[in-house]
Amino acid sequence: MSDEWRVPSSGGVDDWPEEPEAWAPTGIDVGVPSVARVYDAILGGKDHFAVDRVIADKAMAAMPNARVGARLNRAVLERGVRYMAECGIDQFLDLGSGLPTVRNTHEVAREHNPEARVVYVDNDPIVLAHGRALLAENDRTRVVTADVRDARDVLSRPEVAELLDLERPVGLLLLAVLHHLADEDDPAGLVRAYREALAPGSFVFITHFSDATPEGRELERLFLSTLGSGRFRSRETIESFFEGTEPVEPGVVFLPHWRPDTPVRDESAYAGLTMLGGLGRVPDGRRGRAHSRS
Structure with missing residues:
Protein backbone atom coordinates (compact mmCIF):
# COMPACT_ATOMS: atom_id res chain seq x y z
CA MET A 1 0.00 0.00 0.00
CA SER A 2 1.26 3.46 -0.85
CA ASP A 3 2.86 5.54 1.91
CA GLU A 4 0.36 8.32 1.25
CA TRP A 5 -2.29 6.29 3.11
CA ARG A 6 -1.93 6.71 6.84
CA VAL A 7 -3.38 3.38 7.95
CA PRO A 8 -2.51 0.88 10.72
CA SER A 9 0.29 -1.46 9.79
CA SER A 10 -1.92 -4.53 10.13
CA GLY A 11 -4.12 -3.28 7.30
CA GLY A 12 -7.30 -4.72 8.84
CA VAL A 13 -10.53 -2.77 9.07
CA ASP A 14 -10.99 -3.76 12.72
CA ASP A 15 -7.72 -2.01 13.50
CA TRP A 16 -8.65 1.45 12.18
CA PRO A 17 -8.38 4.14 14.90
CA GLU A 18 -11.63 5.23 16.51
CA GLU A 19 -11.29 8.70 14.97
CA PRO A 20 -11.27 8.05 11.21
CA GLU A 21 -9.70 11.46 10.54
CA ALA A 22 -6.43 9.86 11.72
CA TRP A 23 -6.33 7.60 8.66
CA ALA A 24 -7.66 10.04 6.09
CA PRO A 25 -5.60 10.07 2.89
CA THR A 26 -3.40 13.12 2.54
CA GLY A 27 -4.90 15.81 0.36
CA ILE A 28 -8.49 14.91 1.31
CA ASP A 29 -10.50 17.66 2.98
CA VAL A 30 -12.17 15.93 5.93
CA GLY A 31 -14.61 18.84 6.12
CA VAL A 32 -16.19 17.89 2.78
CA PRO A 33 -18.86 15.16 3.01
CA SER A 34 -18.91 12.05 0.84
CA VAL A 35 -21.95 10.07 -0.29
CA ALA A 36 -20.19 6.78 0.52
CA ARG A 37 -19.24 7.93 4.02
CA VAL A 38 -22.67 9.42 4.82
CA TYR A 39 -24.19 6.08 3.81
CA ASP A 40 -21.71 4.32 6.10
CA ALA A 41 -22.76 6.60 8.97
CA ILE A 42 -26.46 5.95 8.36
CA LEU A 43 -25.76 2.21 8.38
CA GLY A 44 -24.08 2.61 11.77
CA GLY A 45 -20.54 2.07 10.50
CA LYS A 46 -17.39 3.83 11.69
CA ASP A 47 -15.59 4.71 8.46
CA HIS A 48 -16.69 8.32 8.12
CA PHE A 49 -15.83 11.82 9.30
CA ALA A 50 -17.61 14.23 11.61
CA VAL A 51 -19.11 16.15 8.67
CA ASP A 52 -20.61 12.91 7.35
CA ARG A 53 -22.14 12.12 10.74
CA VAL A 54 -23.82 15.55 10.81
CA ILE A 55 -25.56 14.87 7.49
CA ALA A 56 -26.48 11.34 8.55
CA ASP A 57 -28.08 12.70 11.72
CA LYS A 58 -30.05 15.23 9.68
CA ALA A 59 -31.16 12.50 7.29
CA MET A 60 -32.43 10.36 10.14
CA ALA A 61 -34.24 13.36 11.61
CA ALA A 62 -35.96 14.00 8.26
CA MET A 63 -36.75 10.30 7.85
CA PRO A 64 -36.55 8.52 11.23
CA ASN A 65 -36.37 5.08 9.60
CA ALA A 66 -33.57 6.07 7.21
CA ARG A 67 -31.28 3.51 8.83
CA VAL A 68 -33.88 0.82 8.19
CA GLY A 69 -34.00 1.94 4.57
CA ALA A 70 -30.21 1.78 4.21
CA ARG A 71 -30.21 -1.73 5.64
CA LEU A 72 -33.02 -2.76 3.33
CA ASN A 73 -30.84 -1.61 0.44
CA ARG A 74 -28.00 -3.81 1.71
CA ASP A 90 -20.04 -15.44 -12.14
CA GLN A 91 -18.72 -11.90 -12.74
CA PHE A 92 -20.03 -8.62 -11.33
CA LEU A 93 -19.39 -4.92 -11.85
CA ASP A 94 -20.54 -3.00 -8.74
CA LEU A 95 -20.75 0.73 -9.56
CA GLY A 96 -20.79 3.27 -6.75
CA SER A 97 -20.11 0.41 -4.37
CA GLY A 98 -19.38 2.54 -1.30
CA LEU A 99 -17.38 1.48 1.72
CA PRO A 100 -17.11 -2.24 2.51
CA THR A 101 -19.65 -3.48 5.01
CA VAL A 102 -21.33 -6.78 5.84
CA ARG A 103 -22.40 -9.11 3.03
CA ASN A 104 -20.53 -7.48 0.18
CA THR A 105 -21.10 -8.50 -3.44
CA HIS A 106 -18.07 -10.78 -3.63
CA GLU A 107 -18.99 -12.55 -0.38
CA VAL A 108 -22.51 -13.37 -1.54
CA ALA A 109 -21.42 -14.36 -5.05
CA ARG A 110 -18.73 -16.71 -3.80
CA GLU A 111 -21.13 -18.60 -1.61
CA HIS A 112 -22.57 -19.87 -4.90
CA ASN A 113 -19.40 -19.88 -6.98
CA PRO A 114 -16.00 -19.64 -5.29
CA GLU A 115 -14.51 -18.51 -8.62
CA ALA A 116 -16.81 -15.49 -8.99
CA ARG A 117 -15.06 -12.26 -9.97
CA VAL A 118 -16.05 -8.78 -8.77
CA VAL A 119 -14.91 -5.26 -9.62
CA TYR A 120 -15.98 -2.46 -7.29
CA VAL A 121 -16.00 1.13 -8.59
CA ASP A 122 -16.34 4.28 -6.48
CA ASN A 123 -15.08 7.86 -6.67
CA ASP A 124 -14.15 8.12 -2.98
CA PRO A 125 -10.43 7.33 -2.51
CA ILE A 126 -11.11 6.04 1.00
CA VAL A 127 -13.10 3.21 -0.59
CA LEU A 128 -9.91 2.25 -2.40
CA ALA A 129 -7.94 2.30 0.86
CA HIS A 130 -10.37 -0.03 2.56
CA GLY A 131 -10.66 -2.24 -0.48
CA ARG A 132 -6.91 -2.68 -0.67
CA ARG A 157 -9.78 0.47 -16.96
CA PRO A 158 -7.11 -2.28 -16.86
CA GLU A 159 -8.54 -3.64 -13.60
CA VAL A 160 -11.89 -4.18 -15.33
CA ALA A 161 -10.43 -5.60 -18.55
CA GLU A 162 -8.14 -7.97 -16.65
CA LEU A 163 -10.82 -9.40 -14.40
CA LEU A 164 -14.09 -9.28 -16.34
CA ASP A 165 -14.82 -10.82 -19.73
CA LEU A 166 -17.44 -8.55 -21.31
CA GLU A 167 -18.06 -11.14 -24.01
CA ARG A 168 -19.77 -13.19 -21.29
CA PRO A 169 -22.75 -12.23 -19.08
CA VAL A 170 -22.07 -9.79 -16.24
CA GLY A 171 -24.12 -8.68 -13.26
CA LEU A 172 -24.13 -4.85 -13.29
CA LEU A 173 -25.04 -3.20 -9.99
CA LEU A 174 -26.20 0.42 -9.67
CA LEU A 175 -27.53 0.40 -6.13
CA ALA A 176 -28.40 3.79 -4.60
CA VAL A 177 -26.29 5.46 -7.30
CA LEU A 178 -28.49 7.00 -9.99
CA HIS A 179 -30.35 9.33 -7.61
CA HIS A 180 -27.01 11.07 -7.04
CA LEU A 181 -26.92 11.99 -10.73
CA ALA A 182 -28.64 15.17 -11.86
CA ASP A 183 -31.00 15.12 -14.82
CA GLU A 184 -28.33 16.87 -16.90
CA ASP A 185 -26.01 13.92 -16.20
CA ASP A 186 -28.47 11.84 -18.27
CA PRO A 187 -28.77 8.81 -15.98
CA ALA A 188 -30.87 6.95 -18.56
CA GLY A 189 -28.14 7.46 -21.14
CA LEU A 190 -25.54 6.30 -18.66
CA VAL A 191 -27.41 3.06 -17.93
CA ARG A 192 -27.79 2.55 -21.67
CA ALA A 193 -24.04 3.03 -22.23
CA TYR A 194 -23.21 0.34 -19.69
CA ARG A 195 -25.99 -1.97 -20.84
CA GLU A 196 -24.90 -1.81 -24.46
CA ALA A 197 -21.43 -2.97 -23.43
CA LEU A 198 -22.86 -6.10 -21.79
CA ALA A 199 -23.29 -9.50 -23.38
CA PRO A 200 -26.77 -11.02 -23.75
CA GLY A 201 -27.80 -12.78 -20.57
CA SER A 202 -26.30 -10.05 -18.38
CA PHE A 203 -28.34 -8.37 -15.66
CA VAL A 204 -28.83 -4.72 -14.67
CA PHE A 205 -29.69 -4.23 -10.98
CA ILE A 206 -30.87 -0.78 -9.83
CA THR A 207 -32.20 0.74 -6.61
CA HIS A 208 -33.27 4.39 -6.52
CA PHE A 209 -35.10 6.83 -4.23
CA SER A 210 -38.65 7.70 -5.26
CA ASP A 211 -40.25 11.13 -4.86
CA ALA A 212 -43.63 9.63 -3.94
CA THR A 213 -43.76 10.65 -0.26
CA PRO A 214 -43.29 13.87 1.77
CA GLU A 215 -40.45 12.19 3.69
CA GLY A 216 -38.69 11.42 0.42
CA ARG A 217 -39.05 14.98 -0.83
CA GLU A 218 -37.67 16.33 2.46
CA LEU A 219 -34.71 13.97 2.26
CA GLU A 220 -34.12 15.10 -1.33
CA ARG A 221 -33.93 18.73 -0.18
CA LEU A 222 -31.47 17.75 2.54
CA PHE A 223 -29.20 15.82 0.18
CA LEU A 224 -29.21 18.60 -2.41
CA SER A 225 -28.35 21.26 0.18
CA THR A 226 -25.60 19.27 1.93
CA LEU A 227 -24.17 16.79 -0.59
CA GLY A 228 -25.03 18.70 -3.73
CA SER A 229 -26.70 15.58 -5.17
CA GLY A 230 -29.82 13.54 -4.59
CA ARG A 231 -32.47 13.64 -7.30
CA PHE A 232 -35.46 11.56 -6.25
CA ARG A 233 -37.56 10.42 -9.21
CA SER A 234 -40.94 8.97 -10.09
CA ARG A 235 -41.61 5.26 -10.40
CA GLU A 236 -42.17 5.73 -14.13
CA THR A 237 -38.75 7.36 -14.54
CA ILE A 238 -37.04 4.65 -12.51
CA GLU A 239 -38.77 1.97 -14.58
CA SER A 240 -37.52 3.69 -17.75
CA PHE A 241 -33.92 3.03 -16.71
CA PHE A 242 -34.57 -0.65 -17.43
CA GLU A 243 -35.54 -0.05 -21.06
CA GLY A 244 -33.68 -2.50 -23.26
CA THR A 245 -33.90 -5.27 -20.67
CA PHE A 254 -40.30 -1.15 -2.84
CA LEU A 255 -37.25 -3.00 -1.61
CA PRO A 256 -38.91 -5.26 1.00
CA HIS A 257 -41.15 -6.61 -1.78
CA TRP A 258 -38.31 -7.53 -4.14
CA ARG A 259 -38.14 -11.32 -3.90
CA PRO A 260 -38.17 -11.38 -0.07
CA ASP A 261 -36.78 -14.41 1.73
CA THR A 262 -39.81 -14.38 4.04
CA PRO A 263 -43.28 -12.89 3.47
CA VAL A 264 -43.56 -9.17 4.24
CA ARG A 265 -46.09 -8.85 7.04
CA ASP A 266 -45.25 -5.64 8.92
CA GLU A 267 -45.89 -2.76 6.54
CA SER A 268 -44.97 -0.26 9.30
CA ALA A 269 -41.39 -1.56 9.23
CA TYR A 270 -40.76 0.52 6.14
CA ALA A 271 -43.57 3.09 6.21
CA GLY A 272 -42.29 6.27 4.63
CA LEU A 273 -39.36 4.61 2.91
CA THR A 274 -39.23 5.52 -0.74
CA MET A 275 -36.52 3.38 -2.29
CA LEU A 276 -37.55 1.25 -5.25
CA GLY A 277 -35.55 -1.47 -6.93
CA GLY A 278 -35.59 -3.94 -9.76
CA LEU A 279 -33.58 -6.27 -11.96
CA GLY A 280 -33.56 -6.48 -15.74
CA ARG A 281 -31.99 -9.11 -18.00
CA VAL A 282 -30.22 -8.14 -21.21
CA PRO A 283 -32.09 -10.16 -23.85
CA ASP A 284 -30.55 -12.61 -26.24
CA GLY A 285 -29.52 -11.03 -29.50
CA ARG A 286 -26.91 -8.68 -30.87
CA ARG A 287 -25.00 -6.67 -28.24
CA GLY A 288 -26.16 -3.10 -27.90
CA ARG A 289 -29.52 -3.58 -29.59
CA ALA A 290 -32.28 -1.60 -27.86
CA HIS A 291 -35.41 -3.53 -26.95
CA SER A 292 -38.42 -1.43 -26.11
CA ARG A 293 -40.90 -2.36 -23.40
CA SER A 294 -43.76 -1.59 -25.76
Whole structure:
Protein backbone atom coordinates (compact mmCIF):
# COMPACT_ATOMS: atom_id res chain seq x y z
CA MET A 1 0.00 0.00 0.00
CA SER A 2 1.26 3.46 -0.85
CA ASP A 3 2.86 5.54 1.91
CA GLU A 4 0.36 8.32 1.25
CA TRP A 5 -2.29 6.29 3.11
CA ARG A 6 -1.93 6.71 6.84
CA VAL A 7 -3.38 3.38 7.95
CA PRO A 8 -2.51 0.88 10.72
CA SER A 9 0.29 -1.46 9.79
CA SER A 10 -1.92 -4.53 10.13
CA GLY A 11 -4.12 -3.28 7.30
CA GLY A 12 -7.30 -4.72 8.84
CA VAL A 13 -10.53 -2.77 9.07
CA ASP A 14 -10.99 -3.76 12.72
CA ASP A 15 -7.72 -2.01 13.50
CA TRP A 16 -8.65 1.45 12.18
CA PRO A 17 -8.38 4.14 14.90
CA GLU A 18 -11.63 5.23 16.51
CA GLU A 19 -11.29 8.70 14.97
CA PRO A 20 -11.27 8.05 11.21
CA GLU A 21 -9.70 11.46 10.54
CA ALA A 22 -6.43 9.86 11.72
CA TRP A 23 -6.33 7.60 8.66
CA ALA A 24 -7.66 10.04 6.09
CA PRO A 25 -5.60 10.07 2.89
CA THR A 26 -3.40 13.12 2.54
CA GLY A 27 -4.90 15.81 0.36
CA ILE A 28 -8.49 14.91 1.31
CA ASP A 29 -10.50 17.66 2.98
CA VAL A 30 -12.17 15.93 5.93
CA GLY A 31 -14.61 18.84 6.12
CA VAL A 32 -16.19 17.89 2.78
CA PRO A 33 -18.86 15.16 3.01
CA SER A 34 -18.91 12.05 0.84
CA VAL A 35 -21.95 10.07 -0.29
CA ALA A 36 -20.19 6.78 0.52
CA ARG A 37 -19.24 7.93 4.02
CA VAL A 38 -22.67 9.42 4.82
CA TYR A 39 -24.19 6.08 3.81
CA ASP A 40 -21.71 4.32 6.10
CA ALA A 41 -22.76 6.60 8.97
CA ILE A 42 -26.46 5.95 8.36
CA LEU A 43 -25.76 2.21 8.38
CA GLY A 44 -24.08 2.61 11.77
CA GLY A 45 -20.54 2.07 10.50
CA LYS A 46 -17.39 3.83 11.69
CA ASP A 47 -15.59 4.71 8.46
CA HIS A 48 -16.69 8.32 8.12
CA PHE A 49 -15.83 11.82 9.30
CA ALA A 50 -17.61 14.23 11.61
CA VAL A 51 -19.11 16.15 8.67
CA ASP A 52 -20.61 12.91 7.35
CA ARG A 53 -22.14 12.12 10.74
CA VAL A 54 -23.82 15.55 10.81
CA ILE A 55 -25.56 14.87 7.49
CA ALA A 56 -26.48 11.34 8.55
CA ASP A 57 -28.08 12.70 11.72
CA LYS A 58 -30.05 15.23 9.68
CA ALA A 59 -31.16 12.50 7.29
CA MET A 60 -32.43 10.36 10.14
CA ALA A 61 -34.24 13.36 11.61
CA ALA A 62 -35.96 14.00 8.26
CA MET A 63 -36.75 10.30 7.85
CA PRO A 64 -36.55 8.52 11.23
CA ASN A 65 -36.37 5.08 9.60
CA ALA A 66 -33.57 6.07 7.21
CA ARG A 67 -31.28 3.51 8.83
CA VAL A 68 -33.88 0.82 8.19
CA GLY A 69 -34.00 1.94 4.57
CA ALA A 70 -30.21 1.78 4.21
CA ARG A 71 -30.21 -1.73 5.64
CA LEU A 72 -33.02 -2.76 3.33
CA ASN A 73 -30.84 -1.61 0.44
CA ARG A 74 -28.00 -3.81 1.71
CA ALA A 75 -30.40 -6.72 2.15
CA VAL A 76 -31.75 -6.43 -1.39
CA LEU A 77 -28.17 -6.40 -2.68
CA GLU A 78 -27.70 -9.83 -1.16
CA ARG A 79 -30.95 -11.16 -2.65
CA GLY A 80 -30.18 -9.72 -6.07
CA VAL A 81 -26.61 -11.02 -6.22
CA ARG A 82 -27.82 -14.42 -5.03
CA TYR A 83 -30.49 -14.48 -7.76
CA MET A 84 -27.95 -13.57 -10.45
CA ALA A 85 -25.46 -16.15 -9.19
CA GLU A 86 -28.16 -18.82 -9.24
CA CYS A 87 -28.78 -17.83 -12.88
CA GLY A 88 -25.15 -18.59 -13.64
CA ILE A 89 -23.60 -15.11 -13.38
CA ASP A 90 -20.04 -15.44 -12.14
CA GLN A 91 -18.72 -11.90 -12.74
CA PHE A 92 -20.03 -8.62 -11.33
CA LEU A 93 -19.39 -4.92 -11.85
CA ASP A 94 -20.54 -3.00 -8.74
CA LEU A 95 -20.75 0.73 -9.56
CA GLY A 96 -20.79 3.27 -6.75
CA SER A 97 -20.11 0.41 -4.37
CA GLY A 98 -19.38 2.54 -1.30
CA LEU A 99 -17.38 1.48 1.72
CA PRO A 100 -17.11 -2.24 2.51
CA THR A 101 -19.65 -3.48 5.01
CA VAL A 102 -21.33 -6.78 5.84
CA ARG A 103 -22.40 -9.11 3.03
CA ASN A 104 -20.53 -7.48 0.18
CA THR A 105 -21.10 -8.50 -3.44
CA HIS A 106 -18.07 -10.78 -3.63
CA GLU A 107 -18.99 -12.55 -0.38
CA VAL A 108 -22.51 -13.37 -1.54
CA ALA A 109 -21.42 -14.36 -5.05
CA ARG A 110 -18.73 -16.71 -3.80
CA GLU A 111 -21.13 -18.60 -1.61
CA HIS A 112 -22.57 -19.87 -4.90
CA ASN A 113 -19.40 -19.88 -6.98
CA PRO A 114 -16.00 -19.64 -5.29
CA GLU A 115 -14.51 -18.51 -8.62
CA ALA A 116 -16.81 -15.49 -8.99
CA ARG A 117 -15.06 -12.26 -9.97
CA VAL A 118 -16.05 -8.78 -8.77
CA VAL A 119 -14.91 -5.26 -9.62
CA TYR A 120 -15.98 -2.46 -7.29
CA VAL A 121 -16.00 1.13 -8.59
CA ASP A 122 -16.34 4.28 -6.48
CA ASN A 123 -15.08 7.86 -6.67
CA ASP A 124 -14.15 8.12 -2.98
CA PRO A 125 -10.43 7.33 -2.51
CA ILE A 126 -11.11 6.04 1.00
CA VAL A 127 -13.10 3.21 -0.59
CA LEU A 128 -9.91 2.25 -2.40
CA ALA A 129 -7.94 2.30 0.86
CA HIS A 130 -10.37 -0.03 2.56
CA GLY A 131 -10.66 -2.24 -0.48
CA ARG A 132 -6.91 -2.68 -0.67
CA ALA A 133 -6.80 -3.62 3.00
CA LEU A 134 -9.67 -6.11 2.77
CA LEU A 135 -8.78 -7.65 -0.57
CA ALA A 136 -4.99 -7.57 -0.55
CA GLU A 137 -4.75 -11.34 -1.05
CA ASN A 138 -7.84 -11.74 -3.21
CA ASP A 139 -6.94 -12.13 -6.86
CA ARG A 140 -10.56 -12.30 -8.06
CA THR A 141 -11.67 -8.91 -6.72
CA ARG A 142 -10.57 -5.40 -7.67
CA VAL A 143 -11.40 -1.91 -6.40
CA VAL A 144 -11.22 0.97 -8.89
CA THR A 145 -11.37 4.69 -8.12
CA ALA A 146 -13.28 6.23 -11.02
CA ASP A 147 -16.30 8.35 -11.86
CA VAL A 148 -19.14 5.99 -12.76
CA ARG A 149 -20.61 8.76 -14.96
CA ASP A 150 -17.88 8.02 -17.51
CA ALA A 151 -18.83 4.55 -18.72
CA ARG A 152 -16.15 4.48 -21.41
CA ASP A 153 -13.41 5.23 -18.88
CA VAL A 154 -14.69 2.69 -16.35
CA LEU A 155 -15.03 -0.09 -18.89
CA SER A 156 -11.56 0.57 -20.32
CA ARG A 157 -9.78 0.47 -16.96
CA PRO A 158 -7.11 -2.28 -16.86
CA GLU A 159 -8.54 -3.64 -13.60
CA VAL A 160 -11.89 -4.18 -15.33
CA ALA A 161 -10.43 -5.60 -18.55
CA GLU A 162 -8.14 -7.97 -16.65
CA LEU A 163 -10.82 -9.40 -14.40
CA LEU A 164 -14.09 -9.28 -16.34
CA ASP A 165 -14.82 -10.82 -19.73
CA LEU A 166 -17.44 -8.55 -21.31
CA GLU A 167 -18.06 -11.14 -24.01
CA ARG A 168 -19.77 -13.19 -21.29
CA PRO A 169 -22.75 -12.23 -19.08
CA VAL A 170 -22.07 -9.79 -16.24
CA GLY A 171 -24.12 -8.68 -13.26
CA LEU A 172 -24.13 -4.85 -13.29
CA LEU A 173 -25.04 -3.20 -9.99
CA LEU A 174 -26.20 0.42 -9.67
CA LEU A 175 -27.53 0.40 -6.13
CA ALA A 176 -28.40 3.79 -4.60
CA VAL A 177 -26.29 5.46 -7.30
CA LEU A 178 -28.49 7.00 -9.99
CA HIS A 179 -30.35 9.33 -7.61
CA HIS A 180 -27.01 11.07 -7.04
CA LEU A 181 -26.92 11.99 -10.73
CA ALA A 182 -28.64 15.17 -11.86
CA ASP A 183 -31.00 15.12 -14.82
CA GLU A 184 -28.33 16.87 -16.90
CA ASP A 185 -26.01 13.92 -16.20
CA ASP A 186 -28.47 11.84 -18.27
CA PRO A 187 -28.77 8.81 -15.98
CA ALA A 188 -30.87 6.95 -18.56
CA GLY A 189 -28.14 7.46 -21.14
CA LEU A 190 -25.54 6.30 -18.66
CA VAL A 191 -27.41 3.06 -17.93
CA ARG A 192 -27.79 2.55 -21.67
CA ALA A 193 -24.04 3.03 -22.23
CA TYR A 194 -23.21 0.34 -19.69
CA ARG A 195 -25.99 -1.97 -20.84
CA GLU A 196 -24.90 -1.81 -24.46
CA ALA A 197 -21.43 -2.97 -23.43
CA LEU A 198 -22.86 -6.10 -21.79
CA ALA A 199 -23.29 -9.50 -23.38
CA PRO A 200 -26.77 -11.02 -23.75
CA GLY A 201 -27.80 -12.78 -20.57
CA SER A 202 -26.30 -10.05 -18.38
CA PHE A 203 -28.34 -8.37 -15.66
CA VAL A 204 -28.83 -4.72 -14.67
CA PHE A 205 -29.69 -4.23 -10.98
CA ILE A 206 -30.87 -0.78 -9.83
CA THR A 207 -32.20 0.74 -6.61
CA HIS A 208 -33.27 4.39 -6.52
CA PHE A 209 -35.10 6.83 -4.23
CA SER A 210 -38.65 7.70 -5.26
CA ASP A 211 -40.25 11.13 -4.86
CA ALA A 212 -43.63 9.63 -3.94
CA THR A 213 -43.76 10.65 -0.26
CA PRO A 214 -43.29 13.87 1.77
CA GLU A 215 -40.45 12.19 3.69
CA GLY A 216 -38.69 11.42 0.42
CA ARG A 217 -39.05 14.98 -0.83
CA GLU A 218 -37.67 16.33 2.46
CA LEU A 219 -34.71 13.97 2.26
CA GLU A 220 -34.12 15.10 -1.33
CA ARG A 221 -33.93 18.73 -0.18
CA LEU A 222 -31.47 17.75 2.54
CA PHE A 223 -29.20 15.82 0.18
CA LEU A 224 -29.21 18.60 -2.41
CA SER A 225 -28.35 21.26 0.18
CA THR A 226 -25.60 19.27 1.93
CA LEU A 227 -24.17 16.79 -0.59
CA GLY A 228 -25.03 18.70 -3.73
CA SER A 229 -26.70 15.58 -5.17
CA GLY A 230 -29.82 13.54 -4.59
CA ARG A 231 -32.47 13.64 -7.30
CA PHE A 232 -35.46 11.56 -6.25
CA ARG A 233 -37.56 10.42 -9.21
CA SER A 234 -40.94 8.97 -10.09
CA ARG A 235 -41.61 5.26 -10.40
CA GLU A 236 -42.17 5.73 -14.13
CA THR A 237 -38.75 7.36 -14.54
CA ILE A 238 -37.04 4.65 -12.51
CA GLU A 239 -38.77 1.97 -14.58
CA SER A 240 -37.52 3.69 -17.75
CA PHE A 241 -33.92 3.03 -16.71
CA PHE A 242 -34.57 -0.65 -17.43
CA GLU A 243 -35.54 -0.05 -21.06
CA GLY A 244 -33.68 -2.50 -23.26
CA THR A 245 -33.90 -5.27 -20.67
CA GLU A 246 -36.42 -7.96 -19.81
CA PRO A 247 -37.85 -7.25 -16.34
CA VAL A 248 -37.39 -9.91 -13.70
CA GLU A 249 -40.44 -10.49 -11.52
CA PRO A 250 -41.77 -8.70 -9.52
CA GLY A 251 -40.54 -5.70 -11.51
CA VAL A 252 -39.73 -2.34 -9.88
CA VAL A 253 -41.09 -2.43 -6.32
CA PHE A 254 -40.30 -1.15 -2.84
CA LEU A 255 -37.25 -3.00 -1.61
CA PRO A 256 -38.91 -5.26 1.00
CA HIS A 257 -41.15 -6.61 -1.78
CA TRP A 258 -38.31 -7.53 -4.14
CA ARG A 259 -38.14 -11.32 -3.90
CA PRO A 260 -38.17 -11.38 -0.07
CA ASP A 261 -36.78 -14.41 1.73
CA THR A 262 -39.81 -14.38 4.04
CA PRO A 263 -43.28 -12.89 3.47
CA VAL A 264 -43.56 -9.17 4.24
CA ARG A 265 -46.09 -8.85 7.04
CA ASP A 266 -45.25 -5.64 8.92
CA GLU A 267 -45.89 -2.76 6.54
CA SER A 268 -44.97 -0.26 9.30
CA ALA A 269 -41.39 -1.56 9.23
CA TYR A 270 -40.76 0.52 6.14
CA ALA A 271 -43.57 3.09 6.21
CA GLY A 272 -42.29 6.27 4.63
CA LEU A 273 -39.36 4.61 2.91
CA THR A 274 -39.23 5.52 -0.74
CA MET A 275 -36.52 3.38 -2.29
CA LEU A 276 -37.55 1.25 -5.25
CA GLY A 277 -35.55 -1.47 -6.93
CA GLY A 278 -35.59 -3.94 -9.76
CA LEU A 279 -33.58 -6.27 -11.96
CA GLY A 280 -33.56 -6.48 -15.74
CA ARG A 281 -31.99 -9.11 -18.00
CA VAL A 282 -30.22 -8.14 -21.21
CA PRO A 283 -32.09 -10.16 -23.85
CA ASP A 284 -30.55 -12.61 -26.24
CA GLY A 285 -29.52 -11.03 -29.50
CA ARG A 286 -26.91 -8.68 -30.87
CA ARG A 287 -25.00 -6.67 -28.24
CA GLY A 288 -26.16 -3.10 -27.90
CA ARG A 289 -29.52 -3.58 -29.59
CA ALA A 290 -32.28 -1.60 -27.86
CA HIS A 291 -35.41 -3.53 -26.95
CA SER A 292 -38.42 -1.43 -26.11
CA ARG A 293 -40.90 -2.36 -23.40
CA SER A 294 -43.76 -1.59 -25.76
